[in-house]
Amino acid sequence: MPAVVTGDPLGLACVFSGGVTAMVPYRGRVGLGLAGELLAGLAGLLHPHGNVDARVTVVGYMRALRRMVDALTEDGFRGQTADLTRARLAEYWLGASTQDEWITRRVVSRLDDLTPVLRPEVRALVDGRCFNQPPRFKALAPYSDTEWDRLISTCRQLIASSYTAHKKAREEAAWGADPRVSGWTPRNLRWWVTRHGPMNVATLAGYQGVNRWSLRLGADGVRDVYAELFPPTDVVIAYRLLLGAYTGIVPDGIADLGLDDIDWAGDATILLDYVKGRTAKESLTLSPRAVRLLEQWLDHSALARSLAPPPLRGCLWLRYWSARGGPWLALPPTQVSVARWVSRHRLLGEDGRPLSVHLHRIRTTFQSLRERRAWHGSARASIDPNHSARVEGDNYLSVATPAQQHAVEQIVEDAQHDMLRRARPPTVLDEAHTAALARDYPRLVGGLRLDDAAMAELVGGQRDVFVAACADQLAGLHGPVGKPCPARPWVCLLCPLAVFAPRHAGNLLRLKAFFARQWRVMPAPQFMAVFGPYASRIDEILTRYDPSALARMAAQVADRDDELPLRPEEHTA
DSSP: OOOEEEETTEEEEEEOTTSOEEEEEOOOOSOHHHHHHHHHHHHTTBTTTSSBOOHHHHHHHHHHHHHHHHHHHHTTOOSOGGGOOHHHHHHHHHHSOHHHHHHHHHHHHHHHHHSOOSOHHHHHHHHSOOSSOOOOOOOOOOOOHHHHHHHHHHHHHHHHHHHHHHHHHHHHHHTOOOHHHHOOOHHHHHHHHHHHOOOOHHHHHHHHTSOTTGGGOSTTOHHHHHHHHSOOHHHHHHHHHHHHHHHOOOHHHHHTOBGGGEEEOSSSOEEEEEEOTTSOEEEEEOOHHHHHHHHHHHHHTHHHHHHSOGGGTTBTTOEEOOSTTOSEEOSOOOHHHHHHHHHHTTOBOTTSSBOOOOHHHHHHHHHHHHHHHOOTTOSSOSSOTTSOHHHIIIIISOOOSHHHHHHHHHHHHHHHHHHHHHHSOOOBOOHHHHTTHHHHOHHHHHHHTOOHHHHHHHHHTTTBOSSSEESOTTSOSSSOTTSOOOOOGGGGGGOTTEEBOGGGHHHHHHHHHHHHHHHHHSOHHHHHHHTHHHHHHHHHHHTTSOHHHHHHHHTTOOOOGGGSOOOGGGOOO
16 A cells, blocks of 8 residues: 555655554644645655655655755745746755755655656756765774673663663552542552553642642652653663664664564564565564563563553554653654763763764674674684684683593594604615515514514505505504594505505506596695695605606506596596
8 A cells, every 4th residue: 555645634644565554744834735745755755666665764754855845935935846946956955964965856856757847957957966975885893892792781781770660660559549549659659650641740730639849859750750660762772772782683673663573483482573674574583582671671661552542552662752742652762862872871982982873783793793603604714803812722722521621632632643644754665675574674563563474464465455555454543443444545645554565656656647637627725635645645655666667657557537446426537
């Protein structure tokens, strides 16, 4: 359903994409004829005909139109949109703010699209370049840890103190009585207010038959009672900021939330529906602390909601408003209200100036903190940039139990053993020393604990694998103890159990050719990560062979994958 211009009072009746309906009054006092035409143009920009799809945005547009009409009327303009001239519009836009100029240009242009009323030269001005160019957009940086802690602590303290006072005031009201019968006391006043709602001080004094000035005195005065029983603007700001910090919902989504958007999926689970202006309707399952906060707010505002007019009871952020037009208000707090809230609670930034509270910046900080917590696959480094290496080691890499300590020590030992194994030179036998293995290689024989039968099998070829002879395939170095070694052929190049003899030269050359083919088909970083240590080791081994023997063997290498025992995924063709 499109937006409709209403006449009494002048304003817009809107229906947004989330099913929310709203009546937004114009509130202007002069130039109502011109304002009515401009509202028709604004209605053409609203959902479903345009992209304006939130009450807070409509209110902002309405304020810009009101400032334009008031400025033109003050300059003596009494006509309609068709009477606007290039000079009149140019004079206003040159003195207007960037946002007001952009909004009013959109509205006037849309009005002329729906009902052509502008002169050609005026329409050309409207479609032209803005006089006030907006500044370059700069992404909001997350709050620092200190600023974030101050903001969250302030919100929590304000909410806790207000909610405690609210519960105490309701308990006091339950023990009160009609002040017209039992006399005026703070307890009886609370009893009266919980049943009749807030009212003008003079009216309340007339009901109770006391002097109106006596109701204003003392800590338990009327305004204090109202602030205890009904959440004021300061408390609503704290709740909204804390909900944004807990959930990361976009600001326009938080501002337009209603009771119908809260879907209970259990005793402690809430599925929150909200509308993101740039996309569409979205849903979010709230975290436990966000659920507790929302439950507390619903209880905190239940009394106010029960006494408010029926059209306002479905609004989530209903608050007490003592100014003209109150006592109830469902609109989100303005930036001016938030700035005053910051000043009252003395929130300072890193530069010592009042903290700039921005809901978009809160969302940015929420996403930054969430990314810091998600280490696996994080776009940030594997080490928190906010911690030094010493802090990481002292506080985050310590172990808590003996089992964890043993596991960490085992990992360190394995890593050290692997480094020593790679540094140890390979065991390569030549023709002269093969028969005298025990005499010329006592370190090898002692380290591998070989007996005479094992040495005979090692030298005779009975223990050969693809590129070497293995001293013990059941040692469990690369697999379970007692099971045949499952390692791939190139792993033997760095294995301390491998012994390379002259008869292995052909397979070593075939493996080197395989490395060369992999180098051609794999990116260099990937090749170095998978095959780099083995490619270096094979060169070290082959340098100990007779060059003439290697030349004869190289003639027998066909440079094909079927020369090696490869798995299908390891083939290069």
